[in-house]
Amino acid sequence: MRRRRLLRAIGVACLGGLAGCLRGPSRPGGDGTVNRTPGGGPANATGTPMETPSPYGGELAGELSEPIDSVETVIGGVRVRVDTMAEGLEVPWAVDFSKDGRIFFTERVGRVRVIGPGGLLERSYSTPPSVEAEASRPGEPPTWWVKGGEGGLLGLALHPEFPDEPWVYMHYTYSGDGAQFNRVSRIREEKLMGGREEVLLDGIPGGSYHDGGRIKFGQDGLLYICTGDAGNGGNAQDLGSLGGKILRMTPDGEPAPGNPFEEGPYVYSYGHRNPQGLAFSADGELFATEHGEVGHDEVNLIERGGNYGWQLHQGAPDVEGFVDPLIHSGTDTWAPSGAAFYYGPIDAWSGSLFFAALRGEALHRLVVDGREVRKHEVLLKDRYGRLRDAVVGPEGGLYILTSNRDGRGRSRRGDDRLFRIVPGGGS
Numbered sequence: 001m002r003r004r005r006l007l008r009a010i011g012v013a014c015l016g017g018l019a020g021c022l023r024g025p026s027r028p029g030g031d032g033t034v035n036r037t038p039g040g041g042p043a044n045a046t047g048t049p050m051e052t053p054s055p056y057g058g059e060l061a062g063e064l065s066e067p068i069d070s071v072e073t074v075i076g077g078v079r080v081r082v083d084t085m086a087e088g089l090e091v092p093w094a095v096d097f098s099k100d101g102r103i104f105f106t107e108r109v110g111r112v113r114v115i116g117p118g119g120l121l122e123r124s125y126s127t128p129p130s131v132e133a134e135a136s137r138p139g140e141p142p143t144w145w146v147k148g149g150e151g152g153l154l155g156l157a158l159h160p161e162f163p164d165e166p167w168v169y170m171h172y173t174y175s176g177d178g179a180q181f182n183r184v185s186r187i188r189e190e191k192l193m194g195g196r197e198e199v200l201l202d203g204i205p206g207g208s209y210h211d212g213g214r215i216k217f218g219q220d221g222l223l224y225i226c227t228g229d230a231g232n233g234g235n236a237q238d239l240g241s242l243g244g245k246i247l248r249m250t251p252d253g254e255p256a257p258g259n260p261f262e263e264g265p266y267v268y269s270y271g272h273r274n275p276q277g278l279a280f281s282a283d284g285e286l287f288a289t290e291h292g293e294v295g296h297d298e299v300n301l302i303e304r305g306g307n308y309g310w311q312l313h314q315g316a317p318d319v320e321g322f323v324d325p326l327i328h329s330g331t332d333t334w335a336p337s338g339a340a341f342y343y344g345p346i347d348a349w350s351g352s353l354f355f356a357a358l359r360g361e362a363l364h365r366l367v368v369d370g371r372e373v374r375k376h377e378v379l380l381k382d383r384y385g386r387l388r389d390a391v392v393g394p395e396g397g398l399y400i401l402t403s404n405r406d407g408r409g410r411s412r413r414g415d416d417r418l419f420r421i422v423p424g425g426g427s
């Protein structure tokens with residue numbers, strides 16, 4: 001039995017053939033390093049120790065998977081290469097990177113997926129008990145509604161020391177007591193796959209609309225969490241409610257030391273309607289994107305204890321006691337979501353704040369100086385459809401998730417996709 005299990009595992013690990021597997025990494029470009037198993041594993045025929053088989057089609061040696069497709073193009077006057085890293089996805093929502101080379105992402109329908117050395121792993125890493133959410137079929141016209149609405153499995157963040165600290169954090173919508181809520185939980189990695197779940201904070205207001213959902217670790221090692229008002233604007237000004245906030249917790253799920261409000265120990269800032277994007281600058285400043293009402297989408301510089309206005313104020317009315325956005329869309333609609341500062345190899349973009357936009361179907365680039373927005377450029381307008389997340393990978397690639405199968409988009413061949421933008425011209 002043990003032998004059969006081992007051979008099956010070897011079969012999964014060694015898509016390149018058993019001989020290649022016994023030799024070591026079968027992946028082209030591998031540097032010959034292998035993950036050592038504490039205590040050593042079984043020995044093969046040559047007497048050298050065998051490693052715990054990887055479920056990912058190769059050893060986790062820190063290198064990212066090769067793209068499945070690449071095209072050269074120009075974006076905003078910059079010559080780039082756009083790599084497709086995964087396709088045929090169902091409403092992917094958030095992406096993060098492990099230093100062992102794996103790319104983790106969520107699909108709103110309830111799956112955590114992983115791209116390993118051999119490409120996208122077919123089976124799910126984890127399937128948390130989120131509300132049942134669905135995706136539209138490719139080619140289906142927009143219906144505005146799919147099961148689950150805006151809820152489902154949303155945010156994802158790896159522990160800053162992952163995989164040494166083997167925790168994957170998630171934000172998802174769940175059903176309980178006849179209503180819907182959101183929770184933040186973490187799963188422990190076991191044998192290179194998602195294991196037991198530990199709920200850190202639940203009872204966050206949820207529903208079919210305005211579930212927030214973005215989570216991200218800051219340079220301070222604390223977890224920041226976007227929560228929506230769940231369609232009840234009164235939540236946002238109520239410090240006793242977890243809705244319409246940016247929350248902050250320790251990696252163990254406790255209120256972060258230094259949080260500003262006794263009556264809301266997890267609250268970091270409030271007066272938010274439906275924030276969906278978080279980005280930290282190199283010097284640790286936090287920026288957040290937020291969906292406004294009838295346009296009035298915002299990019300905010302987040303201050304500890306700040307009141308960002310909803311549902312008392314929209315736009316930038318300069319009222320004492322409230323923090324105005326750095327920029328807002330007026331009556332235009334961006335529907336901004338995931339955001340990231342870019343410090344990659346494309347010089348023209350270095351230091352820019354990018355954010356993905358859904359209804360506006362574009363990638364926005366801001367040049368921010370303090371509270372001043374020096375430049376605002378709209379890229380990829382209508383090229384890939386609705387965009388959900390923008391994240392910079394460990395190699396400096398700009399990773400983008402499409403969201404064309406969320407019921408509101410018109411999906412095309414290959415949707416949904418994870419693609420990345422790297423310098424073009426063969427460099």
Ligand SMILES: [Ca+2]
Nearest residue numbers: 298308309310
């Ligand atoms: Ca505001």
